[in-house]
Amino acid sequence: MDPRRVDYTGEGISESDLLDTPYAQIRLWVDEAVTRADAQDDVPEPYALSVATADAQGRPNVRTVLMRFLDERGPGFVTATTSTKGREIGETGYLAAALTWPAMFRSIRFRGRAVPVDADELQGYWASRPWASRISAWASQQSQPTDSRADLEAAFEERAAQFPDTGSDDDVPVPDFWGGYRVLPDEVELWGGRRNRLHDRIVYTRVGEGDLGDAGSWEVSRRQP
Numbered sequence: 001m002d003p004r005r006v007d008y009t010g011e012g013i014s015e016s017d018l019l020d021t022p023y024a025q026i027r028l029w030v031d032e033a034v035t036r037a038d039a040q041d042d043v044p045e046p047y048a049l050s051v052a053t054a055d056a057q058g059r060p061n062v063r064t065v066l067m068r069f070l071d072e073r074g075p076g077f078v079t080a081t082t083s084t085k086g087r088e089i090g091e092t093g094y095l096a097a098a099l100t101w102p103a104m105f106r107s108i109r110f111r112g113r114a115v116p117v118d119a120d121e122l123q124g125y126w127a128s129r130p131w132a133s134r135i136s137a138w139a140s141q142q143s144q145p146t147d148s149r150a151d152l153e154a155a156f157e158e159r160a161a162q163f164p165d166t167g168s169d170d171d172v173p174v175p176d177f178w179g180g181y182r183v184l185p186d187e188v189e190l191w192g193g194r195r196n197r198l199h200d201r202i203v204y205t206r207v208g209e210g211d212l213g214d215a216g217s218w219e220v221s222r223r224q225p
Helices: 022-039 084-092 119-128 131-139 149-162
Strands: 048-054 060-066 069-071 074-080 094-101 106-116 178-192 200-206 218-222
Touching: 022 069, 022 094, 022 106, 022 178, 048 074, 048 084, 060 074, 060 084, 074 084, 074 094, 074 106, 084 094, 084 178, 094 178, 119 178, 131 149
Parallel strands: none
Antiparallel strands: 048 060, 048 094, 069 074, 074 178, 094 106, 106 178, 178 200, 200 218
């Protein structure tokens, strides 16, 4: 394979650029990615979140989901708890996740404990999903094999008949095998691409019990690229 050479022309990030708390800095970068997505077509999905887990033998799995929650506790997403990721989170209790915006030469990595999303938050998000998305959650036995696309679409039609669209937020109940997880990070890394591969890596490492909104609970350091 011929290597493709692209010199990253991002602005990077320095310690003097950082806002007062990790959460404020994370929120700023996420908001800037959303603004860019709305203005240009080079950030098609600013909430795309790569989630890495490991099985009982330590073999890693990574997949991309959508970040559906973000506050001072950390980022969160929804999934079938019976899926591969759900089972592996149950086995280890840990995960890693990353938001990456190549066009902006930026990425944010999170490493930490996985905790279930609160029931009230989960219900609120479920009610905000379009009817067809709620039906899909019922129809898909996530991560399990299927014989064909036709079988999957037949399962969708079966659930659609079971839970018809009435225009109500509660016309489709939350499946008992569906939930969400939040990363409670012990480490957050901001990556900014720079020329000549001398990228910036600014790391927040937990030193206290506070959340991402508590500046005193985090130590800032720099790693070599």
